[in-house]
Amino acid sequence: MSSRQEYSDLNEKIQIPGRKTVNEVFDESTIKALYKLMTQDVFDYIDYPISTGKEAKVFRGVTKDGESLAIKIMRINTAVFKDYRQYIEGDYRFKKVGRGRKMIFTWTKKEFSNLKKMHDGGVRVPEPITFNKNVLVMKCLEENDSPAPMLKFLNMSDNYVNAIYKDVVEDLRKLIREVKLVHGDLSEYNILVMDDHPYLIDVSQAVPLTHPLAQDLFYRDVDNIVRYFSSKGIEASRESIIDKIRFEEVLDDAKD
Numbered sequence: 001m002s003s004r005q006e007y008s009d010l011n012e013k014i015q016i017p018g019r020k021t022v023n024e025v026f027d028e029s030t031i032k033a034l035y036k037l038m039t040q041d042v043f044d045y046i047d048y049p050i051s052t053g054k055e056a057k058v059f060r061g062v063t064k065d066g067e068s069l070a071i072k073i074m075r076i077n078t079a080v081f082k083d084y085r086q087y088i089e090g091d092y093r094f095k096k097v098g099r100g101r102k103m104i105f106t107w108t109k110k111e112f113s114n115l116k117k118m119h120d121g122g123v124r125v126p127e128p129i130t131f132n133k134n135v136l137v138m139k140c141l142e143e144n145d146s147p148a149p150m151l152k153f154l155n156m157s158d159n160y161v162n163a164i165y166k167d168v169v170e171d172l173r174k175l176i177r178e179v180k181l182v183h184g185d186l187s188e189y190n191i192l193v194m195d196d197h198p199y200l201i202d203v204s205q206a207v208p209l210t211h212p213l214a215q216d217l218f219y220r221d222v223d224n225i226v227r228y229f230s231s232k233g234i235e236a237s238r239e240s241i242i243d244k245i246r247f248e249e250v251l252d253d254a255k256d
């Protein structure tokens with residue numbers, strides 16, 4: 001069968017609502033990856049797009065048992081990914097970065113393994129399921145059948161915001177001291193709130209403490225958290241978070 005014929009056959013088999021408007025993400029290799037995941041019973045069907053951004057599109061997927069998934073499809077757009085090389089290089093886990101689309105596959109694998117480490121380490125993140133090429137599958141964070149909202153868009157009472165802040169700091173502490181990863185893009189945009197707890201998402205750029213960028217990324221993450229929660233009336237400070245985590249001590253240990 002010609003590859004064109006195979007592509008259109010697969011296209012027929014995958015039912016994707018809103019397809020016309022989201023079409024451009026589905027190049028041949030993405031369609032094949034989705035099809036493979038479907039035949040492996042990872043998901044039964046794709047439900048609707050949750051988010052359409054410049055780096056990734058996230059769809060709600062449903063398993064045969066009716067469980068809901070988040071299917072994150074990284075765009076095969078090397079222009080967007082050119083900055084990402086620096087996060088992969090210097091990470092002892094990913095010796096072969098690859099070029100072009102191969103780099104995007106490495107990026108997807110990196111998000112999967114970061115998620116897995118965090119989840120295994122007890123940090124609140126979506127549970128990773130599997131990945132194939134540029135497609136990452138994880139559990140969907142949702143409440144009352146709707147995807148969990150971003151922290152940024154929540155209206156919170158003072159008590160509530162304080163509890164969320166404490167949880168975020170505790171997750172940061174676990175992330176650094178136990179999982180030994182720095183998130184690297186932490187902000188109110190990459191935290192979802194479900195069942196009154198924050199969940200960290202979007203972890204593809206997370207790096208180990210031994211990475212040359214680890215320290216700078218950690219301070220940037222902390223500053224973003226301090227800025228956001230201070231704007232909500234919380235007494236948050238860089239010093240108090242760093243004290244709690246004893247960051248420099250862990251960093252020194254990691255370098256030994």
Ligand SMILES: Nc1ncnc2c1ncn2[C@@H]1O[C@H](COP(=O)(O)OP(=O)(O)OP(=O)(O)O)[C@@H](O)[C@H]1O
Binds near residue numbers: 055058072202
């Ligand atoms: N596991 C999940 N459950 C529910 N919603 C999710 C999940 N993962 C991602 N989302 C939704 O998809 C959005 C985009 O996901 P994410 O932040 O991981 O991608 P991104 O790399 O920032 O993509 P872009 O920069 O293109 O927006 C999130 O803001 C969130 O609304």
Ligand SMILES: [Mg+2]
Binds near residue numbers: 189190202
């Ligand atoms: Mg994001």
